[in-house]
Amino acid sequence: MAMWWRRMTSFRTLSAITGYIGVIHLVMTLFKNEDTNRYHLDVITCRPANFQIVSVESKNVSEEKIILLWTAFYRDLYFGLGKFGREPFIERRCEARNCFLTNDRSMLDKASAVVIHNRHHWRQSADRTIFGNRSNANQLFVYVSMESPGYTYLSRALPESCQMMFNVTMTYRLDSDVPIPYGYVAKRSANKSRDDYDVRNESAIERGRLANKTRSVAWLVSHSDTISRRETYVRVMSRFIDIDVYGKRGNQTCKHWRTDRCMAMIAQTYKFYLSFENSICRDYVTEKYYRTLNYDLIPIVYGGANYVALGPPGSYLDVYDFRSPRALARYLRYLAANQSAYLEYFRWKFDYEVVYFDSTAAAVANGFCRLCYLVNTDYRKTYDNICEWWHNGTCGQTIFDTI
Numbered sequence: 001m002a003m004w005w006r007r008m009t010s011f012r013t014l015s016a017i018t019g020y021i022g023v024i025h026l027v028m029t030l031f032k033n034e035d036t037n038r039y040h041l042d043v044i045t046c047r048p049a050n051f052q053i054v055s056v057e058s059k060n061v062s063e064e065k066i067i068l069l070w071t072a073f074y075r076d077l078y079f080g081l082g083k084f085g086r087e088p089f090i091e092r093r094c095e096a097r098n099c100f101l102t103n104d105r106s107m108l109d110k111a112s113a114v115v116i117h118n119r120h121h122w123r124q125s126a127d128r129t130i131f132g133n134r135s136n137a138n139q140l141f142v143y144v145s146m147e148s149p150g151y152t153y154l155s156r157a158l159p160e161s162c163q164m165m166f167n168v169t170m171t172y173r174l175d176s177d178v179p180i181p182y183g184y185v186a187k188r189s190a191n192k193s194r195d196d197y198d199v200r201n202e203s204a205i206e207r208g209r210l211a212n213k214t215r216s217v218a219w220l221v222s223h224s225d226t227i228s229r230r231e232t233y234v235r236v237m238s239r240f241i242d243i244d245v246y247g248k249r250g251n252q253t254c255k256h257w258r259t260d261r262c263m264a265m266i267a268q269t270y271k272f273y274l275s276f277e278n279s280i281c282r283d284y285v286t287e288k289y290y291r292t293l294n295y296d297l298i299p300i301v302y303g304g305a306n307y308v309a310l311g312p313p314g315s316y317l318d319v320y321d322f323r324s325p326r327a328l329a330r331y332l333r334y335l336a337a338n339q340s341a342y343l344e345y346f347r348w349k350f351d352y353e354v355v356y357f358d359s360t361a362a363a364v365a366n367g368f369c370r371l372c373y374l375v376n377t378d379y380r381k382t383y384d385n386i387c388e389w390w391h392n393g394t395c396g397q398t399i400f401d402t403i
């Protein structure tokens, strides 16, 4: 307790927070309203509905298109695709399957697309030769990111990469040329809805949902000291409601906490889960949210995405909708005590299902069908300044910053 009290002195009193959160909420609402379309994403290609489809048939698909992975994706040489060659596109049953995946840099001149992970470390000078001398204007240089702008390095490490380099963005942002969100929510097909969720079984399903939930709020976290300062919010909130923290710095232990087994235990035992992102950035919503929705848990979200457009109504709680951590805690106590009010947060499950990728690599791999598709079209685009596209105006303030 003493520890977070000391931290609290940096923003005077709790009542000060309470007052300002209202103002920030207003700002956040404006920020979020930029983009009110609900995106319908195709399962295989992850294609937003508004993407113009150009017929692949009109092109010569027997001609092989080389996709060169100039960097690795973190330590994964294959960007989640598991192997090089044509198989990744065939196995995934992409619409366009004539692509050949490689990381052989001698193929640079022949490549149709050159893929660059913005979080690469750029320590080796050979890595950097890609910037500044492109020989072939028909190639698509692809900018990949699954981390929020605050946690990516390219613009700082190599400012020369910012201008007139990239043609295609492949990031979690929904306005990317190849959007690769961590997950999405889709309407159930009529058949599936009947099979899985027979309305006659509704009360049995609901009883099961609550059967073993003896505890209130859980949080599974690996990093503290984040840009969003989610840890501060949790510290304050824990004054008003019990929060069990799992993970490296948690006060609870969970064997294999990086696996789904820990999440499954949490979903059985807890009523609420903190889906708090490490940064407050446009569209930045990770598996912390989608995975939680997929379990029988109510996610409490803190992030910069337009959650209203992403999730079905009545499926989550947003910290920005509450005056203070205390008000949120009070509402959670109310829900925990009122079964029927609590269960209303799961009604959406009769009509919607969650698709999410259990790793960042799986999410990024999902974009390659679309990329293969693009290299078969006459897609042309130039980002005059990719760093501005990525950084300028894309991240909002945390819930504390203006205090």
Ligand SMILES: *[C@@H]1O[C@H](CO)[C@@H](O)[C@H](O)[C@H]1NC(C)=O
Binding pocket: 060, 062, 063, 064
């Ligand atoms: C299509 O591509 C293949 C392989 O590059 C080539 O042999 C063939 O002549 C091309 N066909 C047309 C119609 O351009």
Ligand SMILES: *[C@@H]1O[C@H](CO)[C@@H](O)[C@H](O)[C@H]1NC(C)=O
Binding pocket: 108, 129, 130, 133
């Ligand atoms: C870029 O140009 C320099 C100088 O001509 C050359 O040494 C280097 O190999 C080139 N890099 C690539 C990736 O082609």
Ligand SMILES: *[C@@H]1O[C@H](CO)[C@@H](O)[C@H](O)[C@H]1NC(C)=O
Binding pocket: 137, 138, 139, 140, 141, 163, 164, 165, 166, 167, 379, 380, 381, 382, 383
């Ligand atoms: C890719 O971008 C570069 C500059 O950033 C531009 O010169 C080139 O024409 C673009 N290529 C395509 C296929 O859009």
Ligand SMILES: *[C@@H]1O[C@H](CO)[C@@H](O)[C@H](O)[C@H]1NC(C)=O
Binding pocket: 189, 191
């Ligand atoms: C749904 O059910 C109908 C009739 O039983 C069937 O013809 C159709 O293929 C099913 N659709 C899916 C997506 O399973």
Ligand SMILES: *[C@@H]1O[C@H](CO)[C@@H](O)[C@H](O)[C@H]1NC(C)=O
Binding pocket: 196, 197, 198, 200, 201, 204
């Ligand atoms: C729903 O009920 C039917 C019969 O009433 C049963 O056969 C079926 O297994 C139940 N489904 C679930 C998901 O419990």
Ligand SMILES: *[C@@H]1O[C@H](CO)[C@@H](O)[C@H](O)[C@H]1NC(C)=O
Binding pocket: 208, 209, 211, 212, 268
């Ligand atoms: C509740 O716990 C019991 C005992 O561990 C277990 O058998 C049962 O499957 C659990 N129910 C649910 C819905 O998780």
Ligand SMILES: *[C@@H]1O[C@H](CO)[C@@H](O)[C@H](O)[C@H]1NC(C)=O
Binding pocket: 234, 235, 238, 241, 242, 243, 244, 245, 251
């Ligand atoms: C730590 O554990 C205790 C006991 O389970 C709990 O009441 C408390 O809320 C936890 N969380 C924090 C952040 O101290």
Ligand SMILES: *[C@@H]1O[C@H](CO)[C@@H](O)[C@H](O)[C@H]1NC(C)=O
Binding pocket: 338, 339, 340, 341, 344
């Ligand atoms: C419990 O929740 C239900 C449904 O939201 C509501 O109608 C009822 O008034 C609540 N009960 C109490 C005691 O608040």
Ligand SMILES: *[C@@H]1O[C@H](CO)[C@@H](O)[C@H](O)[C@H]1NC(C)=O
Binding pocket: 388, 392, 393
């Ligand atoms: C950031 O975007 C704003 C609004 O679009 C613009 O006025 C400003 O010049 C941009 N800043 C930089 C550094 O490019």
